[in-house]
Amino acid sequence: MERFYYVAAVTVVLLVLLHHLLMRRRKRHQRLPPGPRFAFPILGHLPLLKKPLQSSLADLAARHGPIVHLRLGARSAFVIGSASLAKECFSGELDVAIANRPHFPSVREASFDYSVLTLANYGAHWRTMRRVATVHLLSAHRVNVMSDSVIARELRAMVRRLARASAAAPGGVARVELKRRLFELSHSVLMEIMAQTRNTYSDDADEDMSKEAREMKGIIDAIVSLAGVANVWDYMPLLRWLDVYGxxxxxxxxVNRRNVFVYKMIDAEREKLKQLERKNGEGDANHSDDKLSMIGVMLSLQKTEPDVYTDTFINALVANLLGVATETTTTTLEWTMALLLNHTDVLKKAQEEIDSNVGEGRLLDKNDLPHLPYLHCIINETLRLYPAAPLLLPHEASTDCKIHGYDVPAGSMVLVNAYAIHRDPTIWEDPEEFRPERFEHGKAEGKFMMPFGMGRRKCPGENLAMRIMGLDLGMERLTWQQALAR
Known part of the structure; x- marks a missing residue:
């Protein structure tokens, strides 16, 4: 037995030395960016990275420059930390060269074998999904239609629930857990948009989330904590094979719980369409897209091209939009409210703008938003300080290419640190401060920001997210009034 352990130890040492020699030989033939000189065997630079990851990578950029080379386990990574390099990455042929996504083992099952819109590699499948999202589901016209009906209705319902909670609370001031309330709002809006389904609530005035929102929040929290670029499990094959952390x-x-949730939505919408067709005449599929839910639109497309719009295609797109849109919108709204509640001068100025343009006798609607420039400044400043995806979603080079004159081998990961770029002191004065006034009267025009990404992989849901955030913040006057009164 002792001899076995001796042989095993020698084998591991030899493998580590061989790997180290091969890496050094490869580096001699490539011009790589600067980075930390010391890398741990097998682990690479992983032990040097701390949470939050975007801050740790920003510190490395401050020491080594705007592009940093790291070895994360067996993966090679290039971290972009300046606006000029980000623009270079997302323009021309380079935008195509790095348009793939790294396929982390932890997200394979969660992403229907990497077929969801945000994680699919650049190609025909991704282009079809992107076209469906931008043309049929998230176009400017459709967002306008949804603003008049779904978004406004769900926002009013949320305001009524807050009002009931305040009336039932001692002194008329209710304690609100913002994250849960905002997740509930985002989820209820998306459920209406995607499946024309209303969430179910009990008669308890203290209930801050519906049954459906609680279920989805538990699912998203579980998947987000276990999958993605910051998960060490993805970089260590031995940990994956042994499933050390479960x-x-x-x-x-x-994933199984999420799939049951999504399949139930799709099956219910499919049954609604069948009933509508029977009512209008057998086989009649001529429904206006404006009157159909997102799932209804995709099921209609499936009738015309079943080989393209398969059940897996629809399931993947629905699961992706429901998860990503809910989480990112909630996170941005939470940061916005936290910043406002900690900067009462900004909160008061926003309140006065709404009162003077909308009045106190009604809730605002989409037609009021163009007349609330300061509200838009608040949203932009929040997105500058706290973008929902501070590292954007990681990119992967499909071919050998060059960034800033450095060699980027095919298969390398490219991480764009939007958090650091948005706080660049050479671009923004006092970049760590929350100052919405920097966006007033076009003063920030031409200054670089990318909260929704850039290039071919830019988020198609920007219009919807900005509309939800604008309407939600404008309708939060009840919360603002309580905060200013305390």
Missing amino acids: VKRKLTDA
Whole structure:
């Protein structure tokens, strides 16, 4: 037995030395960006990275320059930390060269084998999904239609629930857990948009989330904590094979629960369409897209091209939009409210703008938003300081290419640190401060920001997210009034 352990130890040492020699030989033939000189065997630079990851990478950029080379386990990563390099990455042929996504093992099952819109590689499948999202589901016209009906209705319902909670609370001031309330709002809006389904609530005035929102929040929290670029499990094959932390089991459970949730939505919408067709005449599929839910639109497309719009295609797109849109919108709204509640002068100025343009006798609607420039400044400043995806979604080079004159081998990961770029002191004065006034009267025009990404992989849901945030913040006057009164 002792001899076995001796042989095993020698084998591991030899493998580490061989890997180290091969890496050094490869580096001699490539011009790589600067980075930390010391890398741990097998782990690479992973032990040097701390949470939050965007801050740790920003510190490395401050020491090594605007592009940093890291070895994360077996993966090679290039971290972009300046506006000029980000523009270079997302223009021309380079935008195509790095348009793929790195396929982390932890997200394979959660992403329907990497077929969801945000994680699919650049190609025909991704282009079809992107076209459906931008043309049929998230176009400017459709967002306008949804603003008049779904978004406004759900926002009013949320305001009524807050009002009931305040009336039932001692002194008329209710304690609100913003994150849960905002997740509930985003989820209810998306459920209406995607499946024309209303969330169910109990008669308890203290209930801050519906049954459906609680279920989805638990699922999203589980998947987000176990998958993605910051998960060490993805970089260490031995940890994956042995499932040391039980990641595989936990992910499988969360994904199964999410799939049941999504399949139920799609089946219900399919049954609604069948009933509508029977009512209007057998086989009649001539429904206006404006009157159909997102799922209804995709099921209609499936009738015309079943080989393209398969059940897996629809399931993947629905699961992706429901998860990503809910989480990112909630996070941005939470940061906005936190910043406002900690900067009462900004909060008061926003309140006065709404009162003077909308009045106190009604809730605002989409037609009021163009007349509330300061509200837009608040949203832009929040997105500058706290973009929902501070590192954007990671890119992967599909071919050998160059960034800023440095070699980027095919298969390398490209991380764009939007958090650091948005706080660049050479671009923004006092970049760490929350100052919405920097966006007033076009003063920030031409200054670089990318909260929704850039290039071919830019988020198609920007219009919807900005509309939801504008309407939600404008309708939060009840919360603002309580905050200013305390």
